[in-house]
Amino acid sequence: MLEAMLTPAQRALRDEVRDLVKWVPRQLILDMDDDRVRYPRGYVAEAARRRLLGLRFPTEYGGRGLGWVDEIVALEEVGVLGTSLACLYSLPSIVGEAIVRFGSPEQKARWLPAILSGRLTVAEALTEPRGGSDFFGTTTRARREGDVYVLDGQKRFVVGAEGADLFLVYARTDPEARPHEGLSAFIVERSEAGSELRVEHVYGLMGTRGGGTGRLTFRGARVPATNLIGPENGAAAVFYQMMIPERMTSAAGALGMARAALEIAARYADRRKAFGQRIRS
Ligand SMILES: Cc1cc2nc3c(=O)[nH]c(=O)nc-3n(C[C@H](O)[C@H](O)[C@H](O)COP(=O)(O)OP(=O)(O)OC[C@H]3O[C@@H](n4cnc5c(N)ncnc54)[C@H](O)[C@@H]3O)c2cc1C
Known part of the structure; x- marks a missing residue:
């Protein structure tokens, strides 16, 4: 998202999420891509430890009570890590949406704090x-x-x-x-x-x-x-509601991935020489 569109609080959130992204070991991503790691539970736990899961949900359940735009800001940053890690980051928001909107008070109390704290994936x-x-x-x-x-x-x-x-x-x-x-x-x-x-x-x-x-x-x-x-x-209503964060998080994650790809290509174009000059000159 354009820097000028962000509030100071959103910039601070973005920086927090960038810090999570930097925490992710490069080797983890390589091991996941090689099918050596099947499910990076430690990554979900780390996002939870930083209170970065389910940002929109009420604080009483472990969320931050933020808005949709805030979550998009976070997801664009996580998207830099690729589809798998971006999807895993989104899932508490997607499944949580169904529970927050349609769950009984007992269901919310039973599952939401456990999901947002990383105890249940x-x-x-x-x-x-x-x-x-x-x-x-x-x-x-x-x-x-x-x-x-x-x-x-x-x-x-x-x-x-x-x-x-x-x-x-x-x-x-x-x-x-x-x-x-x-x-x-x-x-x-x-x-x-x-x-x-x-x-x-x-x-x-x-x-x-x-x-x-x-x-x-x-x-x-x-x-x-x-x-x-x-x-x-009554699942039609649950499905339509759940698909809001489903599609929104996919789109925001894809934006982050595209940005990362562009940055990598631009860095390479700075290094690569052809016909006696840098190809980005
Ligand atoms: C990154 C990623 C993450 C995912 N995560 C999950 C997940 O966590 N949980 C989960 O349950 N699913 C998940 N999915 C699956 C996703 O929901 C399905 O891929 C999606 O619903 C499309 O279904 P399909 O792949 O079977 O394609 P199909 O339904 O077979 O569609 C294939 C193509 O045919 C077209 N098509 C379909 N029907 C018609 C028709 N009648 N006439 C003309 N064209 C038609 C579609 O538009 C599409 O282009 C994920 C998919 C991706 C890519």
Whole structure:
């Protein structure tokens, strides 16, 4: 973002985030790209330790009560680190948005402080093997049985899945309803779902290795009914709200990545000589 557009507080925030970016070891990024590191939990913990996760959320939950623009300022800086680390930084903001807006007071108190302090790591599970654009065609099923929902189905391209403790999962609860009126949103805790939730590594991702991107398979995974976010069959509203930080953070991260690429190219053009002169002269 242009320097002139930033308030003094936003400049200070930007500098704080730049400091986090400088903290990230170069070797970590190389190891992630080589698939030697599957999920950089220490990086998420460090961002949490600096109180830089979920900046928009109320201070009572561990956020800073800041605005959307502030978060964009932060994300542009984190974007310099590449897609994987930018996505992992965004996830508490994305999953947290669903909890802040649609969660009950008990759900907020249970999960938000744990997420923002880095005690619990999160991921969002929307995309399925049949495709992602047709979100409302979701085929993962959730059937109510007493005080639990039983989940069956698959999700893929879930960033952070390998290290996540909690997943925001969308599943069909009413197959008879119109597509956008039959989905529900759940927080699935890995520890509660047990072996009925399998998380597999996704190999060969270009530019997004090391971010824990995984495939989830639910086979009769039992999720407490108290983990339903918003009303049953009410996931359309959760999805549309969650997609605001989802897309916003993707765009701001991409801006940071583009800036970093330009800076690297400009530095190289300063060094590189051709036809007897620097190519940037
Ligand atoms: C960096 C990154 C991070 C991601 N993180 C996550 C995550 O954390 N969790 C998660 O669940 N998912 C994640 N995704 C997956 C993402 O949500 C999907 O990639 C996206 O929804 C598109 O789905 P798809 O890849 O299956 O493409 P498709 O839906 O198969 O679409 C492929 C192309 O076909 C076009 N298309 C689709 N349908 C039609 C049609 N009917 N007519 C004409 N054209 C059509 C689309 O516009 C697109 O250009 C991530 C993706 C990326 C790139």
